Amino acid sequence: MMPEQHPAKPHAALSSASFFLFVLLLTAANLRAPITAAGPVLQDIRQTFGLSAGEAGLFNFIPLMLFALLAPLAGWLGNRLGLERSLWGALCLITAGSLLRWQPAEVALWGGTLLLSAGIAAANVLLPPLIKRDFTAHTARYIGLYAATMSITASLATGVAVPLSQLSTAGWRLSLVVWALPGVVALLVWLPLLRRRPSASAPAAVAVTQRHPWRSTGGWQIALFMALQSLAFYTLIDWFTAFAQDSGFSQARAGWLLFWYQAVSIVANLGCMMALKRVSDARLLAFIASSGIFLGIVGLLLKPQWAAIWLTLAGLGAGASLVLCLALFNLRSRSHRQASQLSGMAQCVGYGLAALGPLFFGVLHEQSGNWTLPFSVLALLSLLQILLAPLAAQSKPIS
Known part of the structure; x- marks a missing residue:
């Protein structure tokens, strides 16, 4: 579809297409599930904190608005700090936000939602250019699997939210905090990739x-x-x-x-x-x-x-x-x-x-x-x- 391109040589850890695909899909697993997990237990959350219907609606509105408002900043940071470092920072926000929502306080619930939504907003923007830079020839395959992984984990989070909430006295908090686990794993897997330094400049042409x-x-x-x-x-x-x-x-x-x-x-x-x-x-x-x-x-x-x-x-x-x-x-x-x-x-x-x-x-x-x-x-x-x-x-x- 595009003229032939010559991407920069990928980092040694990313030179294996299979390893890169694993990292990509693990990251994608964190980009929707922490949000969709709240839907099935939203009524329980409302009862816990006495939220109105309008306040409950913010659980859908806040992530989408942050996706929009932070997207240009995420693109700028990716070019400024490097894609790997920026993505790792985004995963830190997602994981910290999910963990924060374990706390039995309303401020922790909203603060955690803001943090993880900001992290997802950044990762949404940064993954496609990472594929562009290192694996241009696999764009269609990686983008398709990345999108499918987001959809599958989003559906899974929706399906298991209520059963998880019934496993312990933690209730809905367990349904939300469990999605910090993929974030922790992703953070560890990304660590070796942080050694890559951003390229000094793009070709003049x-x-x-x-x-x-x-x-x-x-x-x-x-x-x-x-x-x-x-x-x-x-x-x-x-x-x-x-x-x-x-x-x-x-x-x-x-x-x-x-x-x-x-x-x-x-x-x-x-x-x-x-x-x-x-x-x-x-x-x-x-x-x-x-x-x-x-x-x-x-x-x-x-x-x-x-x-x-x-x-x-x-x-x-x-x-x-x-x-x-x-x-x-x-x-x-x-x-x-x-x-x-x-x-x-x-x-x-x-x-x-x-x-x-x-x-x-x-x-x-x-x-x-x-x-x-x-x-x-x-x-x-x-x-x-x-x-x-x-x-x-x-x-x-x-x-």
């Missing part, structure tokens, strides 16, 4: 032709593509259960459908990974993935009783779109430094809108008194993603 993504049309195309797919995904995650119950589904049935929506996205992560390795141009893949989201949303609006079909389409589209976004940070950049900048920009715009999307959707539902208006607006935004897809997934570097 690359430095001359690079443009910062914030000043690039291509950068904005990718950022908006990520924003639209993230907005649709998180809006459905937050609101599908309420919509399904109003459409005649039981709460249990709605929960299983939502689980299915996330499960099929994992299949799409891996499927898109394999497809990217076989095509020279990702525009058709981006169009198909975006169309799946659009058809799923329109189907839910017109025939909600067929929700399983529509969530399958939307889930496949969401999973493929995520992998495409992460891959485009590398495929449309000229160096790992520009990939870091593009990753920071796209995640700033993408997660910022993703955080506001469910709130706006809820306001539309409350003001209209039905689901037609909010789902119609969501469908229009997904149609915009279809139109934007061929532009965002072009094969040429951003300019």
Whole structure:
């Protein structure tokens, strides 16, 4: 998809592709589970501290807003301090935040959530450029497995949260603190990699032709593509259960459908990974993935009783779109430094809108008194993603 690139020689510890893949997947296992583990035990947390529904909603809002606000800073730090050191620092924040939430105090709960969300925000940005720098030839494979690992551990955290909370008197605190363990392991595995020193400078030819993504049309195309797919995904995650119950589904049935929506996205992560390795141009893949989201949303609006079909389409589209976004940070950049900048920009715009999307959707539902208006607006935004897809997934570097 891109002209041939010549990455710098990787660090000796990273020269083994299998070891790098192990480090990558271990890191990815820390990037969603600490957040999704809170959802199933949120009612228990509310009862412990007497939280209102609005305060409980911050458990979804805070991570997404920090993903957005800290993304550009993470990209800058990665280029300034080195990707390995910055990623290790991010894992320190994730692990410390998870451990802090073990304390039976409300301030520890919120402080831990802020810390781990900040760490995840940084790691989200820094992993794609690390792949770009050292393993350009494996971009599609590593990005796909990285996305699938995040999805699998997020689902696992959701599934085991309640059983873990019932094992001891610690209750929901055990469900949250257990996800510090992957963080501790990842910190130890990363230690040998911290000896690498940041390269002094990029080749002159690359430095001359690079443009910062914030000043690039291509950068904005990718950022908006990520924003639209993230907005649709998180809006459905937050609101599908309420919509399904109003459409005649039981709460249990709605929960299983939502689980299915996330499960099929994992299949799409891996499927898109394999497809990217076989095509020279990702525009058709981006169009198909975006169309799946659009058809799923329109189907839910017109025939909600067929929700399983529509969530399958939307889930496949969401999973493929995520992998495409992460891959485009590398495929449309000229160096790992520009990939870091593009990753920071796209995640700033993408997660910022993703955080506001469910709130706006809820306001539309409350003001209209039905689901037609909010789902119609969501469908229009997904149609915009279809139109934007061929532009965002072009094969040429951003300019």
